Amino acid sequence: MAASDNQGRRETAAPAIELKGISKAFGPVEANKDISLSVAKGTIHGIVGENGAGKSTLMSILYGFYKADKGEIIVNGTPTQIPDSQAAIAAGIGMVHQHFKLVDNFTVLENVILGAEEGGLLKPSLAKARKHLVELAREYELEVNPDALIEDLSVGHQQRVEILKALYRHADILILDEPTGVLTPSEADHLFRILENLRDQGKTIILITHKLREIMSATDTVSVMRRGQMTATRKTADTSPAELAELMVGRKVLLRVDKTPAKPGKTILEVRDLKVRDDAGVERLKGVSFDVRAGEILGIAGVAGNGQSDLLQVLGGITVATGTIRVNGDAIDLTGRHSDGQSRRARGIAHVPEDRQHLGLIMDFFAWENICFGYHHDPKYQKNRLAMDNAAILADTIGKMERFDIRPPNPHLPAHSFSGGNQQKIVLAREIERNPDLLLVGQPTRGVDIGAIEFIHQRIVELRDAGKAILLVSVELDEILSLTDRVAVMFDGRIQGERITAETNERELGLMMAGMNAEVA
């Protein structure tokens, strides 16, 4: 690691970025209200806030995707207009998006010069870029093989390419949007070392994240956004996660889940040697076996894309598989006529899918139409053999909205009008109130605000305490550690290991997530 003291930091009068009175409205929604922000040169500045607090809008204004309705952007002491991303790049601002913007079948070098080619022929640009890339890699410890194809690189390395792309365009100010969402803990640590390095060389970093732990460990200063406004700016050393959470939500929040030790009963779910191939013939699950018992929460941890999603989809009846799954002792059909979602529901399996917007909800359907989604054959929703009893569904929806505090409590709004947290509550209300024997939950709090996380976690624990089996898939280690009773780590389509949650820690799980521990508990 490079020198992490402040020797490289230059004290300059003008801040790297200064925003004055930025406002932006989308229709009647004010995404940003009179935001002022000052980021000193050579610092790492964190921006935290709940989903929909306006972080992304603000950064999009800074990077030229949106135009502010009001306000001023001052870069290095000069008022600057940023009408598009080209102007942002010219002003020395670079952005690393949450979802990488890389061409998979191009090499690193080709990706780096994409959009910055000089002249009609590629060869001179490539040669120049290669030289420059080597210098950058040395200077900032950003080693990547310039001739490797993007699709062959790990996610962590792909992210480095994104950073290199920005540096190649002479960015002095780097914006990173939720950069650790797809990284293992050790990859994230490496990223933060790189960022510290960049800062020590005089670059300015703006880090957008919802993970308070990262803010605490990586930033120098932090700003909190809530409902489109900048509510506070603190020196990181002078604040705490509890204070930041409170500033984000506007009230005190429980960061820990309140729960008693599990009282596991009989085995509800038995999975043996489960194998799945995707459409391309690639084996996504390579023989997975585990049990979930009544009254316990089994967490499936792992970096996204190691088979957890496939596991949920098989259990939920979305994809076919080979192997054995028993629920309450009876084997269920994995390939035949009774391998669909309806049959799974009939066997007492409820499924809160990872991707609620594409699987769990029909975004254009009204809330009440979504409340019976998947259970539209339930006799209580039928008026006669043909017609559904819309009045009964509506009444059910109103009750669920009340019990799950879904806001606004209007069943006639389409799902896309609700915030991420409330969308998730619609799905949870529907699935949990079926009182299933087994609840499958994927990323229950992804894109959900902190206030709602607390509520969702409580409901899941309540279901466990009612003696139900719960399988929780999450890429958030914090969530796994605080919510589950046992944890299985998936790596490359296999269960890398199983631990009692209370007897393990982030470090051990992190190693297993990286595939480094092969022993099976």
Place this chain on the structure above:
Amino acid sequence: METMPRWADVILVPLINLVLAFSVAGLVVLAIGQNPLDAIYFMIKGSLGSTRGIGYTLYYATNYIFTGLAVAVAFHARLFNIGGEGQAAVSGIGAAVVMLAFDWPHWALALPFAIIGAGLFGAAWAFIPAWLQAKRGSHIVITTIMFNFIGAALLGYLLNGLLKSPHTQNAETVNFPEGAHLPTAHEVLAPLGIAFNKSAPANISFLLAIACAVLVWYLLWRTRLGYQIRAFGKSEAAAKYAGINAVRITIVTMLISGALAGMLSINVVVGEQERLIKEFVEGAGFVGIAVALMGRSHPFGIVLAALLFGMLTQGGFELLFEMPAISREMVLVIQALIILFTGALNYMVHDPVERLFLRRRKRKA
């Protein structure tokens, strides 16, 4: 997400589209040295100015309601059924077989069976592309287009062979039994003391079309099947999550769609021609696409849009007659412009109008 009031979406925007379409069409008429106001006058007078005109307008509108509903039902399952033309053509065979099978003593007896015959044949013609789509992934747009040609060829083949009337050189069947003649608008309205033109082809099939519109509405928004069709159309992935059988929904939806397209032959073959002829569909299957687009795939909107297109068709014929300088192609251009503005360019008007509404609302707030 805020949107503009619903009335603006379903009435104001289509209206602006129409005005725009007529303005551009007017420019075209101007360009060939004719008076656009005269053209509009003749079109309106020709389609609504007499009971004869109204009778033709309703007759065409009936066809367009059937084909528009056919497209719309499929569209709700995100299936683009371009094959209304072929399904309607083949349904004529079903209708004719039923009508020629007995010496029907009364239309009320014949009609239900004709509906079943036409519906079954129309549905059967939609079944093959539906099955290919559901099971083999063959794109339904391609297959239904191809089935239009096969359907037309099949109809021509049968009319020159098996079904051909021995009494004529033309490719057509013998006349249907006279007892099964469907009451025309004139015959229905005369007892009520309303004088309606005797030669106008509008018949009680119009009521069947309205009934179909109501049934389609009920199917889509009240039944479990309709719920599944709409869910499948909005998100195939979510439908799979919910355990909705994609193969079943695709096939059932297309069967309903094909059967609706097949109702066209009740109006044309049973109601008007009273025998099966070649090319009786006359492009109504394709107009149905525009009708469904303009009607926002909602039965109520489809009835309105079908009436408008009925006016355009009938008015267009009158225009040809009254203004010789305007050719048949020119009428097609005018009709095409309306399709273009109401269908393809809808969002050109939709979005600015929505912005206007939201800005006004904000100022008020």
